[in-house]
Amino acid sequence: MKKTGAELTGVKEIARRANVSIGTVDRVIHNRKGVSDETRQKIKLIIEELDFQPNKMASLLASRKILNFAVLIPAVSTETDYWSYPLNGIKQAATEIKQFGVTVKSYFYDLDSVESFKLSAEEMLKHEPHAVLIAPSFVEESITLAQKIQELDIPLAFINSDLPNQNNLTYIGPDLYQSGRLAAQLINFTIQQNDKVLAINISSDLKNDHHLLRKEHGFKKFFEDAGKPTEILTLNINETKVAAVEKALMEMLGNQPEIKAIFVTNSRVNIIAEILKKRKRDDILLIGYDFLKKNINYLVSGQITFLICQRPKEQGYLGIMALYKHLFKISEVEKSVYMPIDIITKENYQFYNS
Amino acid sequence: MKKTGAELTGVKEIARRANVSIGTVDRVIHNRKGVSDETRQKIKLIIEELDFQPNKMASLLASRKILNFAVLIPAVSTETDYWSYPLNGIKQAATEIKQFGVTVKSYFYDLDSVESFKLSAEEMLKHEPHAVLIAPSFVEESITLAQKIQELDIPLAFINSDLPNQNNLTYIGPDLYQSGRLAAQLINFTIQQNDKVLAINISSDLKNDHHLLRKEHGFKKFFEDAGKPTEILTLNINETKVAAVEKALMEMLGNQPEIKAIFVTNSRVNIIAEILKKRKRDDILLIGYDFLKKNINYLVSGQITFLICQRPKEQGYLGIMALYKHLFKISEVEKSVYMPIDIITKENYQFYNS
DNA sequence: TTTATTTACGTGTACGTACACGTAAATGCT
DNA sequence: AGCATTTACGTGTACGTACACGTAAATAAA
Incomplete structure (x- = not known):
């Protein structure tokens, strides 16, 4: 574990090279106003030269964001435990990103009841989530919900089944x-x-x-x-x-x-x-x-x-991670992710960590 | 994006409750000496009560660790591009953890040449990595290497094939x-x-x-x-x-x-x-x-x-992530991870993101 | 008893970034 | 010209933790 010596990166170094304060550099980085075009250009150039990547840890720490994700999926029924797998994936993702200030709250609906979908959706929106993951089982009601979510300008991810043209961030599921x-x-x-x-x-x-x-x-x-x-x-x-x-x-x-x-x-x-x-x-x-x-x-x-x-657990996991990566600007998110189509037999089921 | 109000967690709160300074709390958290048993117990109790999880971002930032991972795998040969897949997984993991101050350097050897393995291994150790991932293709030489690595007290992960009883952190690969x-x-x-x-x-x-x-x-x-x-x-x-x-x-x-x-x-x-x-x-x-x-x-x-x-890309990805999770104490690492055994046919290969 | 050492703490600074606030200078308005 | 406003910056504090350093008190050594 080496320590970082005199760093050649970071806003401080950029500020030094540009003969400005770190405040100005900060403004350029976040595309805020209050910087002359000339200075802005100079700083942008230096940022490129240094291939500057803001320190995520410091950035997260300083911005002290708290994000609440909401999940709307079918409840695990007595008839089938299918939805327990996506839920496990969601929980795993939640655990991993908890340390970055993200909470994930799940809302459930009954696959036999459109009404329960609407109610849970309403309940979910009441809590003003910063991002939403849903399994849009009921087409019409899901479209209605997706549009509400879009109006609120909240990123939305679908898993398990897709809804075309809903301006959702991503779809993760089977073909x-x-x-x-x-x-x-x-x-x-x-x-x-x-x-x-x-x-x-x-x-x-x-x-x-x-x-x-x-x-x-x-x-x-x-x-x-x-x-x-x-x-x-x-x-x-x-x-x-x-x-x-x-x-x-x-x-x-x-x-x-x-x-x-x-x-x-x-x-x-x-x-x-x-x-x-x-x-x-x-x-x-x-x-x-x-x-x-x-x-x-x-x-x-x-x-x-x-x-x-089709990897139900991974669908849940990737759905949450997609929202996380989008909001924290870790990486770009693909519009559609089709899960591999796995074949399970007597001879390989042992290793399928669904 | 809400701001955190007056927090009820964190070392400061623990210190307040225990009537000590954060320095003392810090000592308890890191199991360092210089704390009386009485105080230590009191603080440990409070930590449990609060279910305190140190803020990873702040922790990483403050400790300013820089970790260098080394990877030793076969080179991509003209005959087969198999090893390009694990390498891709390794690169992806490297990208994701770069922001946490981890660099990953790969060393390659020729599958037809034991000598190249030894040479690359030596070269690798010269750079004093903090963690090592290897594909132990040559059994004897790999054991020799594993023992050297163990003496240096560096965590070691195997992918693709296993070597029994080498005190390695984990094995990730096929059955x-x-x-x-x-x-x-x-x-x-x-x-x-x-x-x-x-x-x-x-x-x-x-x-x-x-x-x-x-x-x-x-x-x-x-x-x-x-x-x-x-x-x-x-x-x-x-x-x-x-x-x-x-x-x-x-x-x-x-x-x-x-x-x-x-x-x-x-x-x-x-x-x-x-x-x-x-x-x-x-x-x-x-x-x-x-x-x-x-x-x-x-x-x-x-x-x-x-x-x-057997998901070569994932083997590389998970191998690196296992070392990362271990060193950053994100979570426990499993001793053996057997990859799912996938069946690829004409009808599902399109979705296999190997 | 005096001095050295150890124990058990507290304090201060640093990590790299975000953001509120302050302030000179430039510009606009009447 | 006189005042208000805007522009273009700089400064300071905070985020939560790590760690080096300092120090009073307790204990041991002389």
Whole structure:
């Protein structure tokens, strides 16, 4: 640990070289007025020459900023612990930037209730955050919220799903279409000539679940592009209860005995796995989404072969860090960050620190 | 941006509550002597009560530490650009922690020359780094180096491959055995009853390349555990030139026409891909390692089906950050961090920011 | 008992930047 | 010309911590 000797950088050195006080240098650095064009230019030149980078620690210390970030995401439900992963990422980021004077407060909404979204959003805005991270599950309400946030001139980040043209700072999340294609590719490896493939959407609000449609689209497009004659069937199930799903599934499988692979377009793949296990249908390849405990269990026991996963924890982590980097001017933030599309199997799940 | 009002935290507040000066509090915080046990206890109690966390910015500023990190990794060779990825991660980390007074200097060695390793290591130690990150490719020489580093009481991190019992701060890298198993699992999906599988090791120094052996072991163990009668052949090639590889490969394929899948145990899978393409053997499934440009090209064109990858960039990034977090006491550092084992295909490579 | 040493503290300055305030000089206005 | 305002700076203090230095009191050594 060496000490810094007589430094050749810093506002003091700049001031010395320009024959002005550090106050003037400070004004130039922060683009404040009160400096003659001549002096300003001279100082700017010296800053360039020295490649001066303000000492972040000193700067943060002196400015004693306190920033409050707000997060609006779905609550962890009993049905799925998916949102616990982004939340963990958010918490980790919060821990890391706490020392820089940033607090992160999370607000939750119920995925089954638009009303809860609106209420939580309102509550959040009441606290006048300096930056906002949201998972815009409900399209219309999210647009309304995004516009309010924009009027307040607060940086906004989206995770998990994107909303076009909302002047948001960044979007961090999956490319749904492409993940559907990947599922198709994986299935395509094991499929024989006359096998059929089944895509299943399970959601209590099917028509509004744009996620599922994008994935299904990518899935079908792959086979189309591959020029394969493979028949792709679709099963939409409007309920998430096992009994209802079982009824629909078994009817389909009864009518279509050639089905040899099933693609479930979301994390509810464990419901299908449970049914297949019960019915002893281990001849069917099953592929679905997300690193949930339930799903991992079926991955290990063999009912599920592949899980596709897009780093939910990292989405939360990067979302917060993007806001931080923007506000503290650490670096530029990318408008869109698409997460890698990970493939999880029995043989690599141990190392997936979701 | 709110200002901090009258704070209830900080050494000053602790000093006030304990009826001592901040100097005494400072001594307690840094476990220095010169404080009576009684006072020390009182202050420690108050610190706990307040859950006091020293202001990192102020602390860094006041201590004006300047730390030099040294990195010793293989040079980017013309044959493979693999090491450009860890290097990029290292550079990114360097950029991020530069503002905290850390400089990172990289030293390179030639993977074909033990001598170059020793020379670079010596050169590195001359500069008296405060922390060291190395990729210990040569086992014996690395152990010698690790011991020297330990004597100097400098924190040491390994990436890419581990060396047991070297008192290193952390290891960040792949689990080779398990990645071999994963390759086997992927191949196992498409294999028919009587198909044979070929594992190929390509290295100019086969007997010392412990990486390859670990992977091959995992690969074979999978089939063993699965209780499959699949025959696994092995081909060791001591040269990396296409002509030599081609001769060995074609001879093997000629003798064993039932080979339907090939597993290359390192990034030289592109050599095999080139040969298979030339010989129009697209009936063979090919799987290998690493997100290199050459490999990605064959992934896109279809010769290679899967690439297994263990986030080389992240290894470099995390290695540096681990040293940083340790020295700045940001957080505890894990002894071993195994990277996720990623599967790259034609359908997801676009989003793999290696 | 006197002197030297150790213990247990307090004080002051520094780190590099931010920002409020002060103030000469220049300019504008009537 | 006389006064108000603006321009273009300089100065001082603060941020929270680290650390060197100073010093009174307690203890040990003579």
